[in-house]
Amino acid sequence: MKASQQARLKLRCPISLGREPRISIPEGWFELVYELCAQIEDVAQQVNKKPRQRMFLPRVAVIEVNHGRLHCEVINRNKDIAHIVRKAQFRSVQRCMFCGEHGHQFRHSGGLVSCCARHRSEHCL
Ligand SMILES: [Zn+2]
Secondary structure (H helix, E strand, O other): OOHHHHHHHHHHOOOOOOOOOEEEOOHHHHHHHHHHHHHHHHHHHHHHOOHHHHHHOOEEEEEEEEOOEEEEEEEOOOHHHHHHHHHHHHHHOOEOOOOOOEOEEEEEOOEEEEEOHHHHHHOOO
């Protein structure tokens, strides 16, 4: 992830990304991850308005790739966040990791990757 992208994410998500999360994602998934974090942030902002719940603010801990699929760990996740994360995981297997175009999951050296037809042939998957 580029420094400018990281700055954009942090600016949009001051609460949910406020605890130095480990974010390690391929280029093609930035928009997907941005949207994921923005949705988690919106939930966090709602929680932040309720004084008694403030100690349970949702915080992103990890976002990474796991077998061609987005993996996201959130501390204090509630039902809404679980749903948001599941949706993003579902979308990630249909996004090329390299360019963000529509893609599919393919087997590659014992694991799985998600990418478009062009990148599949370029990387000989
Ligand atoms: Zn591609």
